Amino acid sequence: MIQLSERTKYFTDSVIRRMTRVCNQYGALNLSQGFPDNDPPVELMNSLSHVAHTGPHQYAITFGNPKTLEALSAKIEHFSGIHFDPASELCITCGGTEAMMCAVMATINPGQKIAIFSPFYENYGADAVLCGATPIYVPLHVPDFSFDPVELENAFKDGAKALILCNPSNPSGKVFTRDELLEIAKIVEKYDAFVITDEVYEHIIFTPHKHTYFATLPGMKERTIMCNSLSKTYSITGWRLGYVAAPSYVMDRVRKVHDFLTVGAAAPLQEAVIAGLTLPDSYYEGVRDLFTHRKELFCNGLKEIGLKFYEPQGTYFVMVDISEFGYDDDYEFCLDLARNVKVGAVPGSSFFKEKVNSYMRLHFAKSDETLKEALFNLSKIRELIKKK
Template sequence: MITLSERTKYFTDSVIRRMTRICNGCGAINLSQGFPDNPPPFEMTQSLSEIALSGPHQYSITFGAQDTREALSAKIEHFSGLRYNPDTELCITCGGTEAMMSAVMATLNPGDKIAIFSPFYENYGADAILCGAEPIYVPLHTPDFSFDEKELEKAFSQGAKALILCNPSNPSGKVFTRDELLTIAKLVEKYNAFVITDEVYEHIIFEPYTHTYFASLDGMRERTIMCNSLSKTYSITGWRLGYVAAPPEVMDRIRKVHDFLTVGAAAPLQKAIIKGLTLPDSYYQDVRALFTHRKNLFCGGLKKLNLDFYEPQGTYFVLVDISSFGYDDDYQFCLDLANKIKVGAVPGSSFFKEKENRYIRLHFAKSDEVLNSALKNLEDIHLLKK
């Protein structure tokens, strides 16, 4: 057989998406892949229904339709205080996944190094490997998933050209404090590096925590490549819309990568999302209230079941400690959980560089009815103890 790509040997398919297929196959409640079940804003779906008849149905400008970029620029400025020029500093992508890949490919050469906090969203390692870059993993330490400044500096001193910063963080639910971000900024300045941010969960934050946009820190706008997705905020994971915001000279490279990866995001969906980008502040307050309620319901249920977990500060994910169940393979635990208890979860090992089998990740982006059904099923989780 002809030799295939070596780089694709070093990561698996997405474990998260694999668990969805397993849930579908055995009828388990899917708390693995994090897509919400609340409907998109009516204004957006109504707009989309009209666009289905009137268009646009052909290519938009490769890096995003003009009116979409203008609406996005205004939305970013409203929440972050940062003005990104829609003509030179924004690119609409096919989801946050492509946003991250375009950012990494545009900034790293083969052989370059990139720092990644661990635990991390599984795509980051694959992004680095596909670009021929070398990831350097920096541990986040429980119980608050904080980092050691010396360990982070070691990554930069070893030549890390960039750091991937997921804030709020998937899978831990951590929201980085302003002091932590200032520490990162100090090291980025010292070692002349980039920060590639993933801020998908910017609007899903639980009191008293607040989200600080890394690019808003003094001197960091020119060093930050801000990646984001519109999927979670507007409950449209299937629309596959994301974006990158970056300085013009960086954006020029990102747009070229994006052009040859996907040409462009779907034109009808770009047009319809404008109705979401221009919603009033009350919409985002409602999003926060909805997920706060769901967190309290689900985490309250986990407490009643005497399960050990880390209560999230943001996102809609919960890491549950399964040490007491006697498994040495968290993937097998998730298979048993799906097949026997009928609840889907993601094995925590897929998020850690370190050998780690103590955790599973559950999500609570579901209706009260679904969450209560899952909690009812989890009443039998003790049957999995070895």
């Protein structure tokens, strides 16, 4: 048999997206793959309807529709205080997934190393391998998923050229404090390195926690490649719109990679999304209030059931401790959960480099009715899943 690519041997298909197929197979409520079930803002839907009849329907400028880039630049500056030149420091991508791949490919050479906090969103490890890079995993320690600065610095001593920083963090729901980010900044400056940020959940933060854009820290804009997505903020995960924001000398490389990966994001969707990028602050306050309500509903329900979990500070994910059930294989546990309890979850091991099999990740980006049904099903978990 003809030999296939070696690099594709070292990771599986996405476990998160696989669990959606498992939910469909068993008729389980999908609290695994993190997409909201609420509609996009009406302004966005009306805009899409208008664009469907008026266009554009052909290629957009590869790096992004100029009007969309201008609206995006204004939106970023409004919330972060940082100005990114739409002509030279922004690129619209096919989702945050492509944004991250472009950032890694633009900054890391084959054979170089990249630091990744663990637990981590599963794409990061695959991104590194596909780029021919070697990931160095730095543990985040429970119960607050904090990092040890010595362990982080050791990754850079070992040759890491960049750190991938997900903040707010998927899967843990951690929001890094300003002091923690300043500690990271001190280390990356010392070792002349980059930070590649994933800030998809920037607007889903729970009081009293606050989101600090890493690029706003002293001297860090020149070291930050900001990756983001419009999917979660506007409830449009199927539109696949993301972006990279970075200094022009980095963006030049990012745009080259993007050009040959996908040519460009969908032109009609780029046009339509301007209506979202120009929404007033009240919209984002509504997003925060909605997910705060859902978090409280779901987490209070988990407490009543007696399941142990880590209270999220941001995102719409919660890590639940399943060690009481005695499974050696958390994937097997999640299959039994979908099959018998009719709730879909992601096995925690898919997020850890360390051998950890004692967690599942659930999400609460669903309607009250769906969350209450899921909690009712979970209330019977100890009857329907027998301890191993």
